[in-house]
Amino acid sequence: METFYLIIVIFIFLIAIFDLSVGVSNDAVNFLNSAIGAKAAPFKVIMAVAAIGIFVGASMSNGMMDIARHGIYQPQYFYMNEIMSILLAVMLTDVVLLDIFNTMGLPTSTTVSMIFALLGGTFALAIVKTINSAGALQMGDLINTDKALQVIVAIFVSVAIAFFFGVLVQYIARLIFKFNYQKQLKYFGALFGGFAATSIIYFILIKGLKESTLMTPENRQWIHDNTQILLGCCFLCTTILMQVLMWCRINILKIVVLLGTFALALAFAGNDLVNFIGMPLAGYSTYHDYIANSNGVSPDQYLMTSLLDSASTPSIFLIGSGIIMVVALLTSKKAHNVIKTSLDLSRQEAGEESFGTSPIARKLVRMTTNTSSFIVNNIPPKARTWLNARFDKDEVILEHGAAFDLIRASVNLVLASLLIALGTSLKLPLSTTYVTFMVAMGTSLADKAWGRDSAVYRITGVISVIGGWFLTAGAAFLICFTVTMIVYFGGSIAIILLGALAAYMLIHSQISYNKKLKQEKNSSLAQQMVANKDKQEALVLLRKFSREEFAKVLEWSADLYHRVTTGFLNESYRTLRKAMGDIETERRYFKQVKRLGTIGVSHLNDKVGLEKGLYYFQGNDFSYDIIHSIKRTCEPCLEHTDNNFNPLEQSQKDSFGEIAQSIVSFLEESRQSIEKDAFGDLAALYNQGNILINQLGVLKREEIRHMREQVSYIKVGIVYLTVIQESQNVVAYTINLLKMNQKFQEGN
Template sequence: MENIYLLMIVALAILAVADLVVGVSNDAVNFLNSAIGSKAISFRTIMIIASLGIFFGAVFSSGMMEVARKGIFIPGQFMFSEIMIIFMAVMITDILLLDFFNTLGMPTSTTVSIVFELLGAAVAMALIKIGASDTETFADLGNYINSDKALMIISGILLSVVIAFSVGAIVQFISRLVFSFQYEKKIKHFGSIFGGIALSAITYFIIMKGLKGTPYYGDLKSILEGNELMIIGGSFVFWTLFSLLFQSVFKKNILTFVIAMGTFGLALAFAGNDLVNFIGVPMAAYHSYEAWSVSGVPADSFSMEVLSKKVPTEPVLLFIAGGVMVLTLWFSKKARSVTETELGLARQDEGQEKFNPNLLSRSIVRFSTRVSEGAAKVLPASTLTFIDKQFTKPALTKEMKKEDAPVFDMIRASVNLMIAGVLISIATSMKLPLSTTYVTFMVAMGTSLADRAWGRESAVYRVAGVFNVIGGWFFTAFSAFIAASIMAYIIYMGGATAVAILLFFAIVLLVRNYISYKKKSSTTREADSMKRAESSSIQGVIQESADNIAAVASRSNKIFTDAITGLSKEDLTLLKKSKKGTNKLATEVEEMRDNIFYFIKNLDESSVGASNFYITALGYLQDMSQSLEFIGKASYKHVNNNHRKLKFNQTRELLELQQEMQNLFSSIHNAFTNRDFDAIETILQNKDQITGRVTEKVQKQIARTRTEESSPKNTSLYFSLLMETKDLTAAVMNLMELYSNEYDSRIPAAEVTTDAE
């Protein structure tokens, strides 16, 4: 029997390493986003600074381990065999849940997951014990759960959402009032003061406060306690002078140093606060095994009262954990992909929005707009003028329009890091497992709101995104509680066999997700993907649009072919493939239409005429995507609903039409790929021929409908496909005529004269 528990300890150790990997992949978003978004320092430097912060934070995180031992349940109420079931259920659930969110690219809270997993598994085990008892009832559940501590932790996590958002918004609003968006000049005068405040906060709360609860605090306790004001004052003077020298001697912006220091501090706070989420449970299981193995008492009779005592964490294990976290940060691709959600919601300028608006986001934006309008009527005009001046954004430049341009400026990045680091460090010093994800995300959202990043053009999407992420957190809590409860019950019923099966299942899922993610992330941009126009001259736009037309022709060919072939063979796989291709094409066209504003702003004064060409071409591309979308959806719906198969003549005529369209799209692709623009005239000559074929097939179907027995669904679908193909052809030919006319107008007069002669 002892060997079974030893194997469980080994399994928990392996799960701890895996949990560190998936946990860091999820939480890297918390301390990397501000530095990455502002591009104040290089990515390599960011990684080095964050690695140092993580390593030192892991070493200083010993005090937080108590949460896993006695923070959620009362250990003395459980026997060793029962506590091992709880710990095993928690770790298996945690690693699967975090990997699931990482694969989706959505940040979730490791703190919320571990707290509710411990709560769920402990409640399940307690109910099993109560059910087996003749004297206990459901009312005795409170004897097993540390309800006061659990409630304090949960309420602290939820309260952090409001506090982080509010504090972030207030501090960012004040900072922007002082510095404005044109902060380069003012930072020379007030930068030393701002740097002194920011660096003092980071130093005191992250370095000083972060030491509490660690084995090293005892040596410094006499120096730190009672001298807080002196330390804060001395730190402010030191960092203010440092900031002044940094800007005057090195001629560097102090915000760069603040961001670097803040990244280090936030990474340190993350590791100090969140390491318990990854290795706290295995450490508690190891100490439980140590105590039981020397007791000589059977596993189902040995009380785990020992976990109520404070047990120091072995420094060696903390060093190993820190090393694993650092390696994960450098080599995990998922750690970098999760950052996209927060950066997208926090970016200063408009762009392609990831989330769709909903009723709640529309209502909140509408209410906020009315409140803002009401406040504007109350405040003095001079005050409003001053505020608007400070919040006036600089005009877009070519550098700001680049895809790799900063998402927000260094003022906001500094505030994000300073406020998040302070709040997390305060919670860590109080031994509260505050969610770093909640805090950093909500601080970033608060500063975005205060910075007017959520304008009328984007607010409804950004608010919807925030609610989606917060909803995901609540889903995490609910699913963690339920899943851990079920896992605990399965392990209790199945014993060692159930543990082995669940571990095998977990390994299979992790490997499957890893392979799927690697395949997805390694897929390079398709050769026929559409590209946004970036040229500032009409000649450049013509060349770029030619590439897009070639790409659309190739993809339209495949989409149309898959739809007709799938319909004729009743192949749902092909039809799904066609629908997926259509959706992607429509999305890319929509993205290009959203980019029209920036495209026009980027044009040279002498090339404004290119905008008309570009907008008209996009209109025809949209017409094509809509026709293809209808063809794909109608075909899929017909087959998916198991309607009667098309008749032989209908299928044959559609396949003939498919061949016609294949030839058309292939000719267009070759002409535009090879820049053989003279071939456009030949393509245009086929317009009447294809349109005539479609009309001919319509007449044949009318005759068949009147004389032959046929399915109403088939007839309706067939007519719809013919009419939509006719519209598709018209859009394609309009696009060809547009390009032909524009190309002819670009030919120099001398060439025309020579040709005439």
């Protein structure tokens, strides 16, 4: 039995290694978002600064480990086998849940995931224990609900406070510095840099090192008693230092951003490490205590009162965790995906949007626009002119490829640090993830990054992320509740099966994510095209972008048309329903593509933009018409099949099925022609298309004659005629798309 539990402890530690990796991937957005978004330094330098912060923070972490020992459950009422069941279930739940969110690119709270997973597992066994004890034990004896309640309250507090102050502080900062901040920085730069550096250092002392091995009670008390003197001296010294750096022509904003990145990385590793290794260490302590003191008592009779003692984490575990976290940070592609979501929602320039629209977002934008118009109209003209000058985005100073400027990056880091430090000093459990994300959203709103053309997408994205936070809590609770029950009653077989299932899900997730990355290879091209200011380069990028997108439209069209016609001929309702859903997805995607293409055309010089832009827009229209024709084909087929009306006769299926396959081949050959940028085969393709149109015309005449003779088949006949007509349209629109693409791609 001892060997069995030793294997469980080892298994939990192995899961913890994966959990550290996915946890870093999720929380990397907290400390990398601002530095990467503003291009404060080369990517390798930013990662090195963050890696040092993580390693230092992890190596000095300790006290927060107690939450895994007695923060949620009351260990004096739980037996050893029950504690091990809860800890194993929490780890299995946590690692899979976080990986799912990372794959989706949504930042969530590792603290919420751990707390609610612990609560779910504890609640599961608390039910069992209260039933078995015949009323001797109550839920309140077994569960510490106060901690879970604190986390729930922290969600609302973090979101509201961080967003409000993000908007307010960034608005004030922009009034002071403008988008062209160079002149103002000469006068106020040293003071701003000193204040920012002091705030970040205060954050490091109060939050980052709060539970480190260096912070003894005496040190903590000394800092508390001398806080004002420390801050005053720090402000004076850093202000002087910033002025000296400015005289040396060093951009102090980059120094502030890198210092803030280090501070948040240190705080993340120091305080959130418990979310990843707290469970394994609690399991290790449980096993060690049982071996040393059980005296032959079986695991289901040995109470874990020893977990009430404070944790004393061996340094080897802290250092090892720091190394794993650093390696994960430097190698995780999913970390970059989560960062991308935050940057897409806060970038200054328009571009490809990661989210669609939603009714709530549209309503909020409409209300905000009306309110803003009312306020602006009642501002005196001179004041309005002055405000417009302060918020003139045409003067923005952006590093090449940056999402926003260094002023906003500095405000993000300083404000997040101050809010988290303030919350910590007031014993409010503010979430680092929630604060940093919502501050970034607030500052982007204040900077007018959410314009009329992008606000509805950005707000939908923010709502999606916030919804994901609540989903994390509910999913962690329910999944861990179920897994704990399975582990507790299923024993070793259940543990093996659940472990295999978790491993499969992680491997499958990684494979699927790698495929997704390959499918999104054009994203960088779209961002290049949107950010490009060179009018000569603009045409080259737009041509490459259009080839990829037109080819993709034809690839989708070939697949969708094949599925729609096959589903109709085979009377497959499921195939048609799935195809209809995919058509709607592609239509929404292509709307976004058209928007990006319009931005690309706007970057062309006047002569080229007028001539080539017309061909590009016509090509876009024909692409959309192809998808729309396939939709008009699918709709009546789906309704007809859903109602179980009479099918086509076999002779009709045979004749149309052959032509439908030829249309699919025609679409595929057209795609290859656009993809290869080869115009030599266009004459043959035009001829092939015209032949198909004529063949479909013959089928149409035959069907009209057939309907006059077979009145009982009039319902399927109407659908069949629609399918033939829209098939002709698909071929005709494809021919026109090929012609417009040729005119757009040729010449200078």
